[in-house]
Amino acid sequence: MSEPLEINVWPGSYGAAAKPRMGFFTDTSICIGCKACEVACKEWNQIPASPQQGFTGHSYDNTVDLGADTWRHVAFIEQRKPVGLDSAGGSLVDAAALHQLIDETGLGTYQEGDGLRWLMASDVCKHCTNAACLEVCPTGALFRTEFDTVVVQEDVCNGCGYCVPACPFGVLDQREEDGRVWKCTLCYDRLKDDKEPACAQACPTNSIQFGELTDLRERADRRLNKLTEAGAEHAQLYLAGDEDGIGGAGAFFLLLDEPEVYGLPPDPVDTTDDLGSIWGAAGIAAAALAGGLLAAFARGRP
Amino acid sequence: MGSNMAEQHPVGFQWVIEAKERGARVMHVDPRFTRTSAMADLHAPIRPGTDIAFLGGVINYILQGQREFGDYVRHYTNARVIIKPEFRDTEDLDGIFSGFVPEDRAYMVSSWGYAGTDGELTAGKKEQTGDVSGDASHGAHGMKLERGDPPEEDWTLQDPNCVFQILKRHYARYTPELVEQITGVKRERFLEIAETLCANSGRERTGAICYAVGWTHHTTGVQIIRAASIVQLLLGNIGRPGGGILALRGHANIQGSTDIPTLYDILPGYIPMPHPDSEDDFDRFVELNGPDTGAWGDLKSYAASMLKAWWGDAATPANGFAYHYLPRVDGDHSHYPMMLRMLDRKTTGFIVMGQNPVVGSANSKLQRRALANLDWLVVRDTVEIETAAFWYDSPDIESGEMRTEEIGTEVFFLPAAAHTEKDGSFTNTQRLLQWHFKAVEPREDCRSELWFAYHLGRRIRAKLASSIDPKDRPILDLTWDYPTRGPHEEPDAEAVLQEINGRHADGSFVSRYQELRDDGSTTCGSWIHAGVYADGVNQAARKKPHTEQNWIAPNWGWAWPGNRHILYNRASADPDGRPWSQRKRYVWWSEEEGRWHSLGDAPDFEPDKAPGYQPPEGAKGMEAIKGSSPFILHPDGLGWLYAAQGLVDGPLPTHYEPQESPVRNRLYGQQANPTRQEFHRPENPYNPSAGQPGAEVFPFVLGTYRLTEHHTAGGMSRTVAHLAELQPELFCEVSPQLAAERGLEHGGWATIVSSRAAIEARVMVTERVVPLRVDDRIVHQVGLPYHWGRKGLVTGDSANELLPLVLDKNVHISEYKVSTCDIRPGRRPRGPALARFVADYRRRAGLEPS
Amino acid sequence: MSRSDSAAAQVREYREEPRSYYGQPVVKEPVWSWEIPWYFFTGGLGGASAGLAYLAERTGNEPLARRAWLIALAGVTVSPALLISDLGVPRRFSNMLRMVKITSPMSIGSWILVISGTTTVISAVHATTGLLPRLARLAKPAAALAGLPLSTYTAALISQTAVPIWHEARRELPLVFASGAAASAGAAATALTPTRHAGPARRLAVLGALGELAAVQLMEKRLGGLADPYHREGVERYTRAARVLTALGAVAIAGPARRDRRAAVAGGALVLAGAVCERWSVFKAGALSARDPAYTVGPQRERIRTRRGRGASRRGTPDAASRPL
């Protein structure tokens, strides 16, 4: 419904200085889970590491999620291929029964490798068109660059933490030691020097493709067609268009399964979508309070 | 197969992804479902150590179905060669070839030879073993042929004693059923792989096999690779674009460190290290080690040029180019026997540069005991690694089995400069040298290896300067005069590269190895590298982008020898020199111009030798190689389906079980490789194998491997916060079934035990590890990455505590990839209880008196 | 249990719920610490008290007015202190005033806080000392007015997040906060003002308390299944306490407190405690709903299924979005 309420919207806000919108197409179907992107990002941006956090048991993922100290995060999902869940119609109970059957017939101890799928996906800030984080930021620390990306200015951020729960993707987080929030800058510093972001450059398989968003979307469409032809059932482009609750994203993904399997929201919305009703409700409540106050005085004057 | 390429060679793996995008079918045969399997079209879980059975099955599939590339096989391989009638196969002798000498656990190889050659091929005994096999893949030294011709051949391939028929008989029993019973790979899956290989070979198509240490880390490692060579030769996949067997090598420059070796038994360019039996006679050395025919026929030029490079004016034709200055190899001085000599106090000093044996070498406790018996130990590394700290921080100190006060070793830790802090070259898996430039100055006292070696040599020479002792001459006569630069007097690495390249008498640079002479008029530090500094240009430093040259990219870096990117590429054309097919054309003969053309690579053949060329009587060296024989390093110019020599454990790969296996060898009475190097001593007990009493105490197969997130013994990754956090703890991978059987909890702890030690690891229950049905039983595997130790930002027990010391006799590599163990829930005992715990296991297995 | 049974059970057990990533949250829970629910409370208390004070003054109830101004003063001075304490570095608060941003309730709130703070301080100074009469004439109505949004903007603030049960309750939360503010302002004044002068305060407290109970009820009803976090472990006790305390306090104020000062103090304290608990209940339940991916993914799927939501822009599997959970 409502257009973003920023008065001056990119690219107009930059006038002649505006650059084409830059972004990422992360093609998870060719991600080998090497985490080079994660490490390159941390190296380039001098992000602290936490080797002591310990073993999570989440397959090969020990950094858990995106946050103040992880701006690229590689997810690992071990799955059975159609043999399992999907053919059982999505019910865990059926799937378990099916697995038991497989076990009993001896199959279970015998090359289930074929029924396996190991999804790997490198997640990052989506650089939303309507970025809730930016819109709720009271200080203007979060701003939109000439490349239509969303960046935190660390000297302006006051650590109010508002953007943290505002992001529909759980991207931003506070760094405990300094209280401010941090996230992917889409390597604003490198972009300004006409350089590719560190993560994309490090990616050996080109799973992370960086470029002008319009090009990337075309490329992604072609890739999707190819995969679909090859029979990839749940392959889908996630956030590749403008027609959703965040008005499109600068970083979008080719996923091989539903978004929530990767920890991504199926229907992300920019919370300012509801700005009108929220302010409206607050106004009504304030009026009700006024009413209540008046009512308290309405009867019997002392 | 035998490689986890996506994880261990992620940068190279981009080309696999690209090939896949272009329609290649990617298949992965690995005990575990790895990140490589995740990217493959097909994954087949295989029982560790059974690849020969699998590949033997493929060979049998090819031969039974007549799927071989007939013309290629007849012309380019030794399929047609007749073998001596006295040769006996493992099929006749229940798992042993003819010539076995049980007392020596070695073969007399004379019966393996080509019919009509004389019988003096006596490889397989003592030092000679190391010599003939060495680490080198050429392995051709010594075979004497007239004109490069095998004396007896049958071009119809029908003679029962020809290689082709021997091969057929040898693998006849390797049926899909047997493959399934031995390897655990379901037969349909096996057949799918075999058929895919066949269907993608021939004139129009090629297939490649990639391997790494999943193959080499076995007591049968060399023979596994041989088996792959047979497959690829039969299918015509060698010397052609898109074909080959790609050895994915280890450390960034491990290829370089075998080319200019850090190995004890070879000299630069795979020239064998002299043995005492050549006495001090250079000509005798050449005679013993070089065949007369093929590229090795010029061994004398290569060796003489090398000696000239080392000893300059002191090396003259008259004194055999100071050949007598070279040390002699009088026995097995590979890593493990060396450690055993330390243990026995026969070796008392040790310099460790860029290695971390306490974590990286099998049987860690034995490694530490050996170090504790030294007088002095020098460790040069970038960080304080476990090997440098063994005397105050180790599991033995923790358990009370060793006490710091009782360790007499004096330990020196010298800080090393990292690769970013020095100039030099890396040689990659493809034999491509790539020069790198120093990015930053090393900090404080950190120095490069080059600096260390050079200045150490300088000081020694200064100390010896006035010596008249003849034994000091080799050191004093060395050409030890590299220019130095900067405040630390860093030797100029390019000057070393120039020495490696070699010069003519007039000082100009040699531009190809064919220019080397045996009369002292050329110098060359490593014949295979001749030309790396051709025209006075550091060819390895060329960095022309692929967009500005053809797809072979000959102007990026420099590949030895002679910048040839595909070896034996003459085989990409048919015997008459025409491409096998337009689609797969690469090198071909132009009749008009009388020379070989190529798509952009350097032909790995004499540039103007016509396909029809027949060697004249008495021809030697390259002259003796036919115009239709592409395998120029071999004296007969042929690809060897059958290796008459060069290997110590047989001319044909044969399935043996690993040293420690829960399974009996289904093919032969002979359980394991009869020539494997065992070390029976109290510090190195072996778990009983199937059929031996006590085998049930260690019922599971243990495999060790790597993770992308760490590097080898961890000194380079556990010390780096951004890497350490990615895999912070040692974990073991087990199947849900094994977890259920042993009560292991995902995320909890497990104790893993062998007769050597017990360690603890976090538990990763995953369907990526499957129990395999082998014969009629289930074999469970326990998987362990081996990167952890007690130093660094993240620490943990080392997998190598568990492993035994047992080696492939060909190359003295340890069987890291498979042994047996037990696993139970919970953490391991601490303190003295740990030793008692392991001893109890040994008692139960009958390895220790109760 | 046979071996294959237990193996299958293990498989089932360790295989993660397939519709989430190892149960990891999809959205981040707020990083705010204990100061923030207290801030919600003090803001509401201060804001509504200003209104109470102003009306009391206008109706000539000086004793009530003076006390209410002081309570308002306490509210609006503790509030920024709490906020600044949450920021960690005090100087950083000034960045809040770099801009006025309608899309950021926190930005608007900061300005409201500044306005209401300044005007309330002036009003309170005047009410107690008689100083600044000219300023106070303007300040007092301003403070009363600013107090209204001060009491409710915090609800807008938390609704304007991706925290599922806050965002989904965006229509009701302001009512909860407004009535809570009324209840606390009334309760505080009831407790501090002689019974005789405390009539409006008592009525405000009772009205507020009833309103609060009703608003919470409404909110839970509208949330449906999503209201569950209010009754999960760790939150339930605040939710329950808020209701019990508020109800008991309201009864005390409506009854004995009319005559008995001690009952007034007790009733006031109960209602205040109830309001505090209510804020904590909202705060904790919100965090919990953010932590558990089911509360994020479930409603989103539901939105897509019922076509109330557009769903993430997706291509490739048009039917995927409508597949059952």
Ligand SMILES: Nc1nc2c(c(=O)[nH]1)N[C@H]1C(S)=C(S)[C@@H](COP(=O)(O)OP(=O)(O)OC[C@H]3O[C@@H](n4cnc5c(=O)[nH]c(N)nc54)[C@H](O)[C@@H]3O)O[C@H]1N2
């Ligand atoms: N990130 C990273 N990269 C590395 C290294 C590193 O430590 N970290 N090390 C470098 C070095 S030194 C080396 S040598 C290479 C090694 O590279 P790889 O050989 O790829 O490394 P590994 O993980 O040791 O073993 C590979 C695979 O062999 C499988 N395997 C085990 N036994 C068998 C068997 O009997 N048959 C078959 N078919 N497969 C088997 C294991 O399951 C494992 O997945 O990697 C190099 N690259």
Ligand SMILES: Nc1nc2c(c(=O)[nH]1)N[C@H]1C(S)=C(S)[C@@H](COP(=O)(O)OP(=O)(O)OC[C@H]3O[C@@H](n4cnc5c(=O)[nH]c(N)nc54)[C@H](O)[C@@H]3O)O[C@H]1N2
């Ligand atoms: N169980 C088990 N054991 C194995 C294997 C296995 O798969 N399983 N794999 C085996 C294989 S293939 C290998 S290659 C070995 C590796 O085992 P090692 O070679 O023993 O271990 P690395 O950690 O590679 O040791 C290299 C050291 O060199 C240091 N270094 C790096 N650069 C420099 C430099 O420029 N100068 C100097 N002086 N030092 C430097 C690093 O800090 C590091 O400590 O492990 C073997 N051990």
Ligand code: SF4
């Ligand atoms: S993904 Fe989150 S942090 Fe990134 S721009 Fe969108 S709302 Fe902001």
Ligand code: SF4
């Ligand atoms: S924490 Fe920083 S970036 Fe986030 S909303 Fe507050 S001021 Fe803006």
Ligand code: SF4
């Ligand atoms: S674009 Fe830059 S900041 Fe963003 S994830 Fe990549 S490397 Fe990190």
Ligand code: SF4
């Ligand atoms: S660098 Fe590329 S391939 Fe590696 S984990 Fe990141 S996205 Fe995947």
Ligand code: SF4
């Ligand atoms: S670590 Fe170096 S050598 Fe190994 S894959 Fe990466 S770039 Fe290549």
Ligand SMILES: [Mo]
């Ligand atoms: Mo290696």
